[in-house]
Amino acid sequence: MLRSLLIGLSAGSRAMTPLAAVSEAAHGGHLAPDNRAARLLAHPWATAGSKALAAGELWGDKLPSAPDRIVPLGLAARIVTAGLAGAALAPRKQMLLGGAVAAGAAVAAAYVTFNVRMKALRRFGQTRSGLVEDALTVGASQLVTRALR
DSSP: OOOHHHHHTTTTOOHHHHHHHHHHHHHTSSSSSTTTTHHHHHHHHHHHHHHHHHHHHHTTTSSTOOTTSSSSSHHHHHHHHHHHHHHSSSSSGGGHHHHHHHHHHHHHHHHHHHHHHHHHHHHOOOOHHHHHHHHHHHHHHHHHHHHTT
């Protein structure tokens, strides 16, 4: 359940990056084959799609028109993507719990990371603060999924 919690925390700052990392791990055969969520994310279309959406999110976050992560649609995206990623990382009999833990962690982390980002944005600007946040999110997601190998 720890991996589900950690992937959920990383989804607080970027909704798609953790899902793309888990999808890549599933595609590489590093997740339990009896887990339905992992099988879904292992599909080549899911892997390619989640990577494309993650790249778009990383780019779009730097735009002045980017919506705040704590708007209802941003929170809903985090609930869905973190829930799916957390379920895929959990043992088969605990998929629902893993998804719920990840989704809850993502919502809580969204508020924390939003407040930190707003402070960093005022001091360092949108692009620089966003790039640091990107690096932390990508790194955290990779640490969680590479520990599976």
